[in-house]
Amino acid sequence: MNAPLKVSGLKVLIVDDSLIIRRTIQRQLDENAVSEVAMASNGVEALQLFRQQEPDIVTLDITMPKMDGLTCVEEMLRINSEARILVISALADKRTALDALKRGAQAFLCKPFTPDELREVFQELLEP
């Protein structure tokens, strides 16, 4: 079994309306590392936590109640233009992925994803 991702010292905000997806992503983060993980189930809650927690990395679903993830990307980058945002969505059409990247997300991962795929994209986000 591959070692979990080292995110020592980083703050991560996980945003998805599915509790299972939030937990799945969280499990891929190193439990022993000094990291803070916050979770939100919709875009409005995500923005509140984003302002409060100032996370280093955000994982963001698109199809969510109250505020969709693409709108969230723009709002978050208005607050902090350096934020690293990974959009994780089941919407598998190219236009959606390009839209997310155009709005400023650093990466797009399509559901369903394997632990290795998540790990790989996180590593890319962490590179300077």
Place this chain on the structure above:
Amino acid sequence: MNEKDLQVFVDGTVHYFSQLSAEPPVVDAPYLLEDKSEVLDYTGAIGVSGAEKGYVFFTASRNMLTDLLHNLGEPQARRAEYRDLVCEVANTISGNARRAFGSNFVISVPFVLDDGSEPEIPRESKSFVIPIVWSSHKAFLIIALQS
């Protein structure tokens, strides 16, 4: 929905289960929904609008959902997790269908039907059932869409 369109959902279902487990699902040929007996313990639903209109439902047995949760590494298998998972499966398969149908296949936030209740399928929709067997458990994907 024609055969080619339904194949998109068949392929999406195979992809979903294959990503989660080493054991691929057995997905049988879709058939026309005649009665509403294909409702299992938990049902998640997606509303669809745009080029196609209607719903996609994923209904599964508690036993299948328990095994799926186990494969996901979930320590808990309770009503909340079952309800969440059927929604997420419906959401993922429907969202993945945009790879073929494009962004004009607009999907809603998923919602769960009350335990055991039958989906309300518009009469004018010709609905199709895609039977799924995985790890000896059964589930159905119900496609109730019209152009």
